[in-house]
Amino acid sequence: MTSTLPIGPLQEGIWLFCRLNPTSPAYCMPEVFYFDGDFDTEAAEFALNEVIRRHEALRTTFHQTDSGGVQIIDHDPEPVPVDVIDLRGLSAVARKPLLQSAIDTAANLPFDITAEPAIRLTVIRVSEIRTALVLVAHHIACDGMSMGVICEEFGEIYRSARRGAPLDLKPLGPGYSAFVEEQLAELSDGRLNKEAAYWREQLAGVTGSALPGGGGAAERAPGTLDTYMQSVTLDDGLAVALLAFARRARSTPFSILLCAMKVMLAVATGDGDQAVGTATSGRTPKFARTVGALANMVVARTRIEMTKSFTAMLEQVSLGLMDAIDHQDLPFSRVVAELQHAGLQPGTDVVRTVFSAGTTGSGLKLGEGKLSEALAHTAEGPFDLAVYCDFSPSGIALDWQYALRTYSREVAHDYCAAYQEILAKLLQQPDAAMDSLGLTETLARVVPSPRSDSSGPQHDAS
Incomplete structure (x- = not known):
């Protein structure tokens, strides 16, 4: 099941840019982390998809129609896989440039916002005890404070999955569609x-x-x-x-x-x-x-x-x-x-x-192990x-x-x-x-x- 609403006023400039530059990664918002410890890729994939399920902006695609731009919210999205890159078998000398190249590529891979969710996660296995994470969202569906919410919830869900414990997340706020509808109403009735x-x-x-x-x-x-x-x-x-x-x-x-x-x-x-x-x-x-x-x-x-x-x-x-x-x-x-x-x-x-x-x-916490940002x-x-x-x-x-x-x-x-x-x-x-x-x-x-x-x-x- 899906629902449709117009492109929001704060998304208009980004949508125009994306239509004119469909292969540009200019509005990618990457967060890069190094985790030293025992990393669980399955728990990370579960956490990513649970975050997508919770927030409608992350399961939205964007389209141009005769009447203008629209966004379509998928209420039952297909699971998004985590991309895993394994560099563990390489020497430290050979691994260093490949690691940076993999991070840069993951951070700047363009989104097809007409067909896929506006978020992805790449897991790079650097060694048995070190993992690089590249979490990227598209700015048409996310801003800086949103990324803080995403990272906080991702970490909580990941830790819960690792422990097999029930989730205790903060209540969801209104979906982004409610924000768009309020803005459009303000613009149409002259309040601005x-x-x-x-x-x-x-x-x-x-x-x-x-x-x-x-x-x-x-x-x-x-x-x-x-x-x-x-x-x-x-x-x-x-x-x-x-x-x-x-x-x-x-x-x-x-x-x-x-x-x-x-x-x-x-x-x-x-x-x-x-x-x-x-x-x-x-x-x-x-x-x-x-x-x-x-x-x-x-x-x-x-x-x-x-x-x-x-x-x-x-x-x-x-x-x-x-x-x-x-x-x-x-x-x-x-x-x-x-x-x-x-x-x-x-x-x-x-x-x-x-x-x-x-x-x-970022608010990201993965539990046992050391996490650092880059x-x-x-x-x-x-x-x-x-x-x-x-x-x-x-x-x-x-x-x-x-x-x-x-x-x-x-x-x-x-x-x-x-x-x-x-x-x-x-x-x-x-x-x-x-x-x-x-x-x-x-x-x-x-x-x-x-x-x-x-x-x-x-x-x-x-």
Whole structure:
């Protein structure tokens, strides 16, 4: 038995991309783990299918009809097998490149979302005591918080199956179809008209912000992945300074990091008008444990004035971010449509850089044994740069994902280093005029390759 409903407003942009690029893995969301211990593949397969059974978004396929896109929910899906790759018979030297290749392949294998569930699991047997797990979901059916729910439930079901004990899972939230129906109702009855008017005014003439490119596609070797990923944990001194300033300024660590990114963008481009995308969860308590594409994108736009202090700019960035979040209910695809309808669509993408707070930890626990996470190198996504900030007791980490169509690995690495130096200078003298801190010289020293004229028209950053 199946049921059908329209493509949700938050899925529209992804569905359009998938129709135009049916073999692209750009919206794959991989989680990679290493498990040291006795791993049970049968229990993992049972857990995967039980999670699929519980969440309708994971047993949904997508189709285009004469009346538009629809999603079809299968209420009795066929079991999804776990893909198992066995590298145990190889030497350590021979196994290493094959292991990384297998992980990258599993993480970036395109989904056929018209015919198969939007989730899969690959188990790679590395040795008798080590197993790599690559759990991948498609973003049209899953967001970051959904992946946390999936991992948490997968682990609970796996442990229960291993013990032969009854399940004691948290109650299910409403299915994703209920969320879609509520959004469509809000759009049809005019409840979001004020949000639409806000975004038309706020984003008039906007040009998505991006750091100047360097190298990029010309330097990418054939057959390599299309992104460069780097995870950096702020050193203890910088993290302590960040948290102390957040308390003094009555701000959040995320707002401070976002403000520092906007300052670096202004220094790098010479343009004070900085518009950066950030993801919002889109979840009310009712949908707290619903799996699906609930996350929305808002655009935080700020005029960065280098003659002012970082403290002063932080206040403006924070207020702008809160204002954007207050208007998050209008799906981003409809924001873009509003700009087009009003004749305000800029010549370049509305969002080229994304700066968001990521979820802290996957929630996956497999019982006896040691579990660790690893970064997954992914195919090129729609943004030039995406930065995800993780705040946890173990530290403050920033995961950077650069599109290699725009940046070489060397330039990407340099920008990551420059950001930390600029952040440190801003925190050392937050009340000084920013144009007195030597930020332009710092950026030119650390990132010597890009030129400010590679990002399009330039404007006075002040």
